[in-house]
Amino acid sequence: xxxxxxxxxxxxxxxxxxxxxxxxxxxxxxxxxxxxxxxxxxxxxxxxxxxxxxxxxxxxxxxxxxxxxxxxxxxxxxxxxxxxxxxxxxxxxxxxxxxxxxxxxxxxxxxxxxxxxxxxxxxxxxxxxxxxxxxxxxxxxxxxxxxxxxxxxxxxxxxxxxxxxxxxxxxxxxxxxxxxxxxxxxxxxxxxxxxxxxxxxxxxxxxxxxxxxxxxxxxxxxxxxxxxxxxxxxxxxxxxxxxxxxxxxxxxxxxxxxxxxxxxxxxxxxxxxxxxxxxxxxxxxxxxxxxxxxxxxxxxxxxxxxxxxxxxxxxxxxxxxxxxxxxxxxxxxxxxxxxxxxxxxxxxxxxxxxxxxxxxxxxxxxxxxxxxxxxxxxxxxxxxxxxxxxxxxxxxxxxxxxxxxxxxxxxxxxxxxxxxxxxxxx
Amino acid sequence: xxxxxxxxxxxxxxxxxxxxxxxxxxxxxxxxxxxxxxxxxxxxxxxxxxxxxxxxxxxxxxxxxxxxxxxxxxxxxxxxxxxxxxxxxxxxxxxxxxxxxxxxxxxxxxxxxxxxxxxxxxxxxxxxxxxxxxxxxxxxxxxxxxxxxxxxxxxxxxxxxxxxxxxxxxxxxxxxxxxxxxxxxxxxxxxxxxxxxxxxxxxxxxxxxxxxxxxxxxxxxxxxxxxxxxxxxxxxxxxxxxxxxxxxxxxxxxxx
Numbered sequence: 021x022x023x024x025x026x027x028x029x030x031x032x033x034x035x036x037x038x039x040x041x042x043x044x045x046x047x048x049x050x051x052x053x054x055x056x057x058x059x060x061x062x063x064x065x066x067x068x069x070x071x072x073x074x075x076x077x078x079x080x081x082x083x084x085x086x087x088x089x090x091x092x093x094x095x096x097x098x099x100x101x102x103x104x105x106x107x108x109x110x111x112x113x114x115x116x117x118x119x120x121x122x123x124x125x126x127x128x129x130x131x132x133x134x135x136x137x138x139x140x141x142x143x144x145x146x147x148x149x150x151x152x153x154x155x156x157x158x159x160x161x162x163x164x165x166x167x168x169x170x171x172x173x174x175x176x177x178x179x180x181x182x183x184x185x186x187x188x189x190x191x192x193x194x195x196x197x198x199x200x201x202x203x204x205x206x207x208x209x210x211x212x213x214x215x216x217x218x219x220x221x222x223x224x225x226x227x228x229x230x231x232x233x234x235x236x237x238x239x240x241x242x243x244x245x246x247x248x249x250x251x252x253x254x255x256x257x258x259x260x261x262x263x264x265x266x267x268x269x270x271x272x273x274x275x276x277x278x279x280x281x282x283x284x285x286x287x288x289x290x291x292x293x294x295x296x297x298x299x300x301x302x303x304x305x306x307x308x309x310x311x312x313x314x315x316x317x318x319x320x321x322x323x324x325x326x327x328x329x330x331x332x333x334x335x336x337x338x339x340x341x342x343x344x345x346x347x348x349x350x351x352x353x354x355x356x357x358x359x360x361x362x363x364x365x366x367x368x369x370x371x372x373x374x375x376x377x378x379x380x381x382x383x384x385x386x387x388x389x390x391x392x393x394x395x396x397x398x399x400x401x402x403x404x405x406x407x408x409x410x411x412x413x414x415x416x417x418x419x420x421x422x423x424x425x426x427x428x429x430x431x432x433x434x435x436x437x438x439x440x441x442x443x444x445x446x
Numbered sequence: 447x448x449x450x451x452x453x454x455x456x457x458x459x460x461x462x463x464x465x466x467x468x469x470x471x472x473x474x475x476x477x478x479x480x481x482x483x484x485x486x487x488x489x490x491x492x493x494x495x496x497x498x499x500x501x502x503x504x505x506x507x508x509x510x511x512x513x514x515x516x517x518x519x520x521x522x523x524x525x526x527x528x529x530x531x532x533x534x535x536x537x538x539x540x541x542x543x544x545x546x547x548x549x550x551x552x553x554x555x556x557x558x559x560x561x562x563x564x565x566x567x568x569x570x571x572x573x574x575x576x577x578x579x580x581x582x583x584x585x586x587x588x589x590x591x592x593x594x595x596x597x598x599x600x601x602x603x604x605x606x607x608x609x610x611x612x613x614x615x616x617x618x619x620x621x622x623x624x625x626x627x628x629x630x631x632x633x634x635x636x637x638x639x640x641x642x643x644x645x646x647x648x649x650x651x652x653x654x655x656x657x658x659x660x661x662x663x664x665x666x667x668x669x670x671x672x673x674x675x676x677x678x679x680x681x682x683x684x685x686x687x688x689x690x691x692x693x694x695x696x697x698x699x700x701x702x
Contacts, residue, residue, distance in 0.1 A: 142636075145634065145636050146636055146639070148633050148634060150634070152631060155634040158634065158637075159634070162637055163480065164460065169460060170460070171460050171461050173461060249636060249637060250638060251636050251637035251638025251639070251640075251641060252636070252637040252638075254637075254638070255637050255641070
């Protein structure tokens with residue numbers, strides 16, 4: 021039997037406070053910790069997954085993990101099972117994390133699932149142990165530049181029905197102020213396209229000097245990276261950086277918080293560094309130019325996207341836009357801002373609904389929709405392209421069809437600015 | 447056991463087929479191409495045989511466009527060698543012509559079995575495995591769902607028939623096998639691995655001459671729709687009533 025090593029983190033810094041753990045470090049293994057740690061070691065030896073070994077089983081993560089509320093998964097449980105010899109690579113646990121980052125927010129030992137999950141998943145993908153539906157999304161992305169498997173030639177087709185001219189960089193042949201990185205679901209998903217059209221109308225009304233890449237754009241790839249396909253992410257990033265580098269622009273504006281995360285933290289490492297804003301941030305700075313002509317007169321609640329809020333600290337911009345809408349009755353749900361729930365789409369969850377169904381009592385999106393209903397909301401406002409399809413499905417599957425509308429903030433703005441006749445175009 | 451797997455690309459049906467409506471021809475240069483999915487099954491079956499009995503797998507493609515990524519992906523999945531047959535070829539090359547150049551190459555080697563997808567979406571002038579077997583004068587079995595080495599120079603094949611019948615066949619080698627499906631879904635090769643293989647591995651290029659095609663497509667036209675589906679409108683009760691009415695009209699519903 022191998023003796024336990026002192027593997028815990030020496031000092032953790034939580035919210036700027038240094039927590040020195042040396043006073044209670046374990047120097048002599050106790051009988052209770054005399055496990056065969058070879059399986060845990062095999063995981064913590066994977067670069068990026070080291071911090072799994074820091075866990076001291078306090079369980080704070082379990083209290084905030086959205087997946088644990090619908091199933092039997094939390095980072096603490098992942099550590100414990102691995103410690104007992106169940107390999108994470110072979111366990112369904114590996115695919116249930118949505119990388120929502122709520123555990124890291126409360127973890128006193130800095131066990132970082134945001135690094136652990138992609139690292140261990142990459143190993144599992146190499147060993148052929150990933151769910152088939154996830155691999156299909158990877159193959160689609162590699163082949164078509166989008167996880168849905170749609171034609172790359174049709175990536176800009178949504179612009180034909182946008183109602184305003186949407187400039188495409190390859191045709192415009194002139195520098196622009198803003199390069200709008202549209203992303204996949206806003207380019208192809210029926211409801212995503214409607215939100216894109218709404219945002220195009222808002223840009224047009226504000227005389228934003230902008231352009232899109234059109235068919236030269238491919239998926240930003242951040243969720244594929246979090247789901248364990250780093251090579252695919254790098255291929256996509258190289259392509260997008262090459263295409264963006266052809267053009268002159270002052271800043272990027274992205275529709276998708278996952279793309280925002282990639283452009284903020286990952287693309288610069290590969291030589292693609294541009295100032296980037298989420299569209300809510302860009303519009304919040306221009307609220308004084310916005311002319312509203314219609315009142316919403318609805319009770320609205322807002323779901324913070326994990327990759328805009330917890331990952332990148334932006335909670336105010338979407339709220340500033342919503343608060344400015346005439347006639348809005350904005351109500352916060354219990355889970356909001358830092359403690360926001362998760363729609364279940366992040367970290368590859370978007371492409372594993374059939375897989376996760378076997379391990380969860382309900383979808384995270386269903387739980388979130390029930391919360392919005394509890395607060396009497398008539399509209400669930402969102403600002404991430406994963407969320408409209410996920411929450412709209414959840415509204416139907418929880419039997420609340422007709423009670424709650426799921427709307428992108430861009431759609432609500434376009435409506436109150438008199439740019440969209442109806443709330444939803446279809 | 448030396449196995450050859452024939453791979454080819456076919457028009458990608460995610461895109462519209464590029465059809466010149468006036469000239470009634472397919473614009474082969476304007477379409478994008480993807481590996482034929484049945485060939486993927488054949489490759490998977492060959493890789494399973496390799497894992498079971500240590501066979502050596504060579505993937506072969508005719509250079510009708512960009513086939514390198516397809517070959518590198520096969521190497522990343524576990525194939526041992528990749529061969530590209532090059533010459534004055536283009537995407538419009540017929541299956542008969544492809545079979546001719548592939549058979550010439552295979553006839554010079556000492557392969558024990560050739561596996562390929564039993565069919566492909568562009569089988570306008572016949573399916574590749576049968577044509578190759580014909581040129582080589584080798585036995586051929588098609589619609590195969592399992593290939594196992596039966597010791598010595600024999601193979602055991604599992605063949606599917608209509609009506610749910612399955613046959614177990616034993617055959618001598620060399621043989622050409624048209625694979626319907628592998629025993630397991632085709633494996634995934636990670637992008638990082640494919641890119642690493644593309645940097646380190648080499649594709650053997652073999653030159654060949656193309657024979658004149660025997661069959662030429664006269665015209666390509668879109669199928670004419672004979673009828674349309676009826677979209678049933680209305681609320682749930684109206685829709686249910688209409689469905690019941692349709693079933694009754696066609697004598698498909700008997701009321702107790």
